[in-house]
Amino acid sequence: MCADTLTASVVGGSGFTGGELLRLLAGHPNFEIAQATSRSYAGKSVGSVHPPLRGTELRFSEPDDLESVDVLFTATPHGVSMGQIDEFLEIGDTVVDLSADFRLNTEEQYEEWYEGHSAPEYLEKAQYALPEINRENLPGAELIAGGGCNATATILGLYPLFEHGVLEGGEQIVVDVKVGSSEGGAGGGEASSHPERSAVVRPYAPTGHRHEAEIEQFLGTSVAFTVHAVDMIRGASATAHVFPSGPVSKGDLWKAYRGEYEDEPFVRMAAGGGGIYRYPEPKAVAGTNVAEVGFELDPSNKRIVVFSAIDNMMKGSAGQAIHAANIALGLEETAGLEFLGLHPVGAP
């Protein structure tokens, strides 16, 4: 483990994800924040945008003033990183990109789900950030691509079923995701205004959500995917309705999930125990880097219902990025990510 302090900068520091990265870096034992860029807020204190950072002296820098660092986190809108990736890789020894630019493996996939890619040569070099499915490739990685929040929740729920032989690919899977308003990012528009967005159950991506691409890439099978906006700020909750081809017992499921996750520091099972929080819920992981995963069997419909819940700002983006960086740089895996969450807690 590295005892020295590493320098880290955040490109796109005024957005929600950028703010979370800064907050986590500020509390991280091994990192020192060098710069946080923001074209709109350059010169202003980061605390004027992100209240948790009010105690620091840090001010936003102009993007053009970036200096070399050990790790560069890029929290820019989709399409920005691919245009500046060479520059970013010169600035940071390690680059962790939190946009969708490098999540997919091939140019063909990218073009199917997004639009043309301007730096396709990096697609196969980039390592997917999610340690639970790609830990072995992270140490020493130079370019890390943070996973999509809804894809992360879905993949973590279903992955053990494929890895442990419960599913083989080709089975019918419906994934119904519920997400909070922070997924829309800072700024928002009319649909994101408090009067219009509060208390909704709004089908915001009935079909064709781009995270389907990542899910299919890592599970090797397609899923019927729908996303609803609900009234919370942080959080993504994925419910997968899975129809296996043969009989499956609770024992099979426990074996698959325990086998996959029992040593994972940031995955926790919640499958029908006692108390109020019997299954995964975003509230139970709010503010943490933990993913909760659980399941229930529906014998009369030959169905497995898989639940997974994350804080989309943490396990679904900034926390996952720090986790991956920790592994890439040989730090303690859980460094800076130990927050346990709160109880009670509201719109996570």
Add this chain to the structure above:
Amino acid sequence: MCADTLTASVVGGSGFTGGELLRLLAGHPNFEIAQATSRSYAGKSVGSVHPPLRGTELRFSEPDDLESVDVLFTATPHGVSMGQIDEFLEIGDTVVDLSADFRLNTEEQYEEWYEGHSAPEYLEKAQYALPEINRENLPGAELIAGGGCNATATILGLYPLFEHGVLEGGEQIVVDVKVGSSEGGAGGGEASSHPERSAVVRPYAPTGHRHEAEIEQFLGTSVAFTVHAVDMIRGASATAHVFPSGPVSKGDLWKAYRGEYEDEPFVRMAAGGGGIYRYPEPKAVAGTNVAEVGFELDPSNKRIVVFSAIDNMMKGSAGQAIHAANIALGLEETAGLEFLGLHPVGAP
């Protein structure tokens, strides 16, 4: 149409559903409230429990003091009405029961999903209240059984597909319902307390929800059914993921839904138009007796996604009951149910 004023009483008047019935009756041009019973609140003003009724002089009566009326609405917990149904039918010329006691057609069905039925002879006599699927049997009905809120939302979404040949039965259907806290009724417990219930996405009926029975009864096919609690007070939103056996076009779907619903006063289509509210949402129907229904096609997954949204207290219980009573008694169908809703509006 009947010009005289009819008398109506509500059994179980202190609960949420009872309160809604009283509120609707108070604003109904053809009804006069005779009594509202409540064992706990007998003697107290109905307005002390239900703020909308603060302007009335009505006080809760003891259940034993019920007098004869034209229509008796029974909003009691499941299992109560079946034990008193003979008495209720003596008191009311028409009885509209809002519990689950008379929703299913046969004793076998009832025993599969609930427990023993003490008045099974009424099961086939009772008419299901939902006019969109049972209007022809309501005029003159003596015993009407209000539908379950989640069943109502689901049935209204899927029924046209079966009636108009898009589905035949046996297709794979997953229904993922999101519901508000009023479904838990007044009183609540620890899990319904504000700190624990706010901002949840909580799998509260992962499998085996009893409304599955009604859905199967009326659609003639089984559905894989899961209910999540989300942060709203009123509202049920059902998303059905349907896998038809052959190709289906948007035209086929519009034909089915328009064919079924274009003359329905309380069903409204919302399927991908402009604005913020493109698909059905509980907020868009909050406080009204309207069900919104819409759909989207997912060609790559050979899937139809059907959305339906209701106010569970209105179209899902009290409004549906008044609507059925209007038809049963030959009144104007929409009498007392004309409220258009609010915009903007919060947790519906």
Add this chain to the structure above:
Amino acid sequence: MCADTLTASVVGGSGFTGGELLRLLAGHPNFEIAQATSRSYAGKSVGSVHPPLRGTELRFSEPDDLESVDVLFTATPHGVSMGQIDEFLEIGDTVVDLSADFRLNTEEQYEEWYEGHSAPEYLEKAQYALPEINRENLPGAELIAGGGCNATATILGLYPLFEHGVLEGGEQIVVDVKVGSSEGGAGGGEASSHPERSAVVRPYAPTGHRHEAEIEQFLGTSVAFTVHAVDMIRGASATAHVFPSGPVSKGDLWKAYRGEYEDEPFVRMAAGGGGIYRYPEPKAVAGTNVAEVGFELDPSNKRIVVFSAIDNMMKGSAGQAIHAANIALGLEETAGLEFLGLHPVGAP
């Protein structure tokens, strides 16, 4: 009472207040909507912006296409009406303006709290819309100025104390108002986005709120006024901490409030009775034109605490405007405003 149907148009029909006016007019027995203007949405259906109006065929008109009507409601941003008032008065026999342009009596007052007024000659002609304090001047009024929502709540709470001799003017009065997000209007900005606006208790007008001007105009005394934004959509709740110069009993207070309000159709007392809703609450009046008013005595601090709660979109703007128009035109006072509210109900 007039039995004919009157025509009404709404200028600024796509905003929240415009939408409420249209909704109320659509359900009003004496009005027929002629036009609803919106520069941005001209040609689009009003239902695409305001879900409650999805059942109507009405489309937004260009502001320049306005035709003559019996009543013209103007729901434009502050400063617009004063520039077009001559034109508006030609179009509508009666004009009800919901902006701040004509609320104050003199140009001096206006300039103290706002900026220069371009049509000061109308300031003394305009009649303040709030019937509880200005009913006698409304019949036949040509120009009516709707009151500010926070001013309305405050005035209704304090007015009886001045009218019935409990206060004389000059006493210390602190008013602490809590408001919902609809006061910010449609569109919103970053501060109004759901992630930033949810669950706040935000001092948004610590001092110097412009509604102070109206309050002082009608009560004849100054108040120390502070407004907080809280997490609801509709609703304004004013708490006035009043320090009378001499002793005051509960009897004195009941006498003042009953004396003032017992015949008012839209004011309801709530002062420490039983049940959950013991004092005025926005939830108890959500969607209605009712103002709830109540009080408590604090003998040890020689203080009267006065509570008042309204739905800012109704009693605080659109409902108050319809109420005033009803009186101005000799219609039934309560016509179109009979909605009783809902229970339970969320962010009102």
Add this chain to the structure above:
Amino acid sequence: MCADTLTASVVGGSGFTGGELLRLLAGHPNFEIAQATSRSYAGKSVGSVHPPLRGTELRFSEPDDLESVDVLFTATPHGVSMGQIDEFLEIGDTVVDLSADFRLNTEEQYEEWYEGHSAPEYLEKAQYALPEINRENLPGAELIAGGGCNATATILGLYPLFEHGVLEGGEQIVVDVKVGSSEGGAGGGEASSHPERSAVVRPYAPTGHRHEAEIEQFLGTSVAFTVHAVDMIRGASATAHVFPSGPVSKGDLWKAYRGEYEDEPFVRMAAGGGGIYRYPEPKAVAGTNVAEVGFELDPSNKRIVVFSAIDNMMKGSAGQAIHAANIALGLEETAGLEFLGLHPVGAP
């Protein structure tokens, strides 16, 4: 500073405050949790009640099985600790009581605001936990009394004005506090149920709130105090309307607040700077031990408006208790309390 690990137990571990104490102790570098008692949940895992603790093996103990520890935190309902204080002081070398039992200095005060005290001899021995006003008496204290949450917010807002000569006592002060639902504790009743409690602005303590006693004890003057329940879970926001006897400038205020708080690790000023969060807000401190304090001048009303915001579960109870224990035991003041908060964040 002490490098050894100290043992700590929590009496009343299943309540909200108990859960927060356990969570903070679990993340504290100097404490090891010995026991958490709960009569109702004895034998169950603490994680089944408090999701943040799901990663620990700890189970609830019977209260009678308490063993000796270095510090005993008692989070029991008011009135319990006074009956067991001798026993508690035998079990814990230091006892930190979070109830109201030992907050007041004299039996007379206690009897005025509560009921009879069964261990009045401890009233003057107990040290008030709030370090900002009582730091010098905490080192080595054997019995520490945690402050009330609303009192804490109020005292922190007003204390500098008295300490730095802006106020002398006797001035008119109105304090209007807005609180979240966690103040009601776990369990809740009908009024705390989600449908009834959501989106309220509810006057729940119009006058006579017991925290007035603490405020008067520490400020030396009475305040007119009113508490409203609003829609958040954590958080208390106090707005004090202060009427000084002579002129006061912004410079005077900054001098008072900076003079008092500039070295305080857990007090942060927020007084009209840029950004969305210009004044103290519960959201800005959610999950942290920070109190935000700010002010605005209202020259036309000769008023100072003072805002203060805390997380009632942290600075208002569990965090304050840990802070005081850190000082009492000679640990690093901020140990275990470094969490910076989240942005964005919902109902705190």
